[in-house]
Amino acid sequence: MTKTRSLMDRRALFATGAAAALLAATGVSAAALPQQGGRLRMALSGALRSDSWVSGDGLFMKIARQGLIYDTLTEVAADGTLRGELATDWQGSDDGRVWMFDLRQDVSFHDGRPMTARDVAASLHLNGRVEVLNDHQICIALDQPAMDLPFTLAGPDHVVRPRHAADLGIGTGLYRLKRFTPGQQLLAERVADHYKGNTAGWFDAVELVSIPSDAVRAQALAEYLVDAADLDDAGLVNGFDDIAPLPFSRGMTHAVSRSVAMPVRTGQHRPLDNLRAAERWWFA
Numbered sequence: 001m002t003k004t005r006s007l008m009d010r011r012a013l014f015a016t017g018a019a020a021a022l023l024a025a026t027g028v029s030a031a032a033l034p035q036q037g038g039r040l041r042m043a044l045s046g047a048l049r050s051d052s053w054v055s056g057d058g059l060f061m062k063i064a065r066q067g068l069i070y071d072t073l074t075e076v077a078a079d080g081t082l083r084g085e086l087a088t089d090w091q092g093s094d095d096g097r098v099w100m101f102d103l104r105q106d107v108s109f110h111d112g113r114p115m116t117a118r119d120v121a122a123s124l125h126l127n128g129r130v131e132v133l134n135d136h137q138i139c140i141a142l143d144q145p146a147m148d149l150p151f152t153l154a155g156p157d158h159v160v161r162p163r164h165a166a167d168l169g170i171g172t173g174l175y176r177l178k179r180f181t182p183g184q185q186l187l188a189e190r191v192a193d194h195y196k197g198n199t200a201g202w203f204d205a206v207e208l209v210s211i212p213s214d215a216v217r218a219q220a221l222a223e224y225l226v227d228a229a230d231l232d233d234a235g236l237v238n239g240f241d242d243i244a245p246l247p248f249s250r251g252m253t254h255a256v257s258r259s260v261a262m263p264v265r266t267g268q269h270r271p272l273d274n275l276r277a278a279e280r281w282w283f284a
Helices: 007-014 059-069 117-123 214-222
Strands: 039-044 074-076 082-084 087-092 098-103 128-134 137-142 175-181 185-190 205-210 228-230 243-246 254-257
Touching: 039 059, 039 214, 059 175, 059 185, 059 205, 082 087, 098 117, 117 128, 117 137, 175 205, 214 228, 214 254
Parallel strands: 039 205, 039 228
Antiparallel strands: 074 082, 087 098, 098 137, 128 137, 175 185, 185 205, 228 254, 243 254
16 A cells, blocks of 8 residues: 555545545544544444344444444453443352342433343343343343353443344444444444433544455545554554554554544453444544
């Protein structure tokens, strides 16, 4: 890839049919306080035309589910500590087979319906049984011991969906779905009255665009067409001072425009701040 802003490369990007609506952006700094506003645009790999809200395991859908539309019972913070998301508390038996989870009581799905333990029980597919004790408490009885179950439930495979609309992209996440074209593009807008309040979710909107080619994703970032992209080859963005390879050049999983600000520490277990870039980052 050359270091020039090639019109030919730009046309190649738009020829994918997924990036025609992208606008120029400004995109990593260590700003002290988050600022609200703007649209975060991410170019991602792993999207398929067969993707849906209940199928598809590529990076595109993982970020669409966990980083945007849905929540999980627990969350792994950027420093690696575990904290509750939809769960407020949990307790396991000594042998790790039986777990009790208490759920938040102030959570609604994007269509206005309250989240209850029945939605959680229907969402979790584990080797065992999930029992509803009351509207805000479940009991998980596993076939095999799992002392790390609370950490496991923080992963994108365990998002909580509404029983009445499991496949429609309706969740409890910080962003509400506005448009979704499988294998191509997703647009979501910030939920104004979200239960997390002003503690996370600084962008007004987030747009994901599918670009299968590493080189074209890097070019889109260099052309200011997107603010972040998943990349594992630092050579693709070498020479661009306004692009940061993260988490570091020799262990790169993504690259970000330097006008995007983020906490001092970011999650490194998965790309893009452990899939939660849309929740944790902001524009400086």
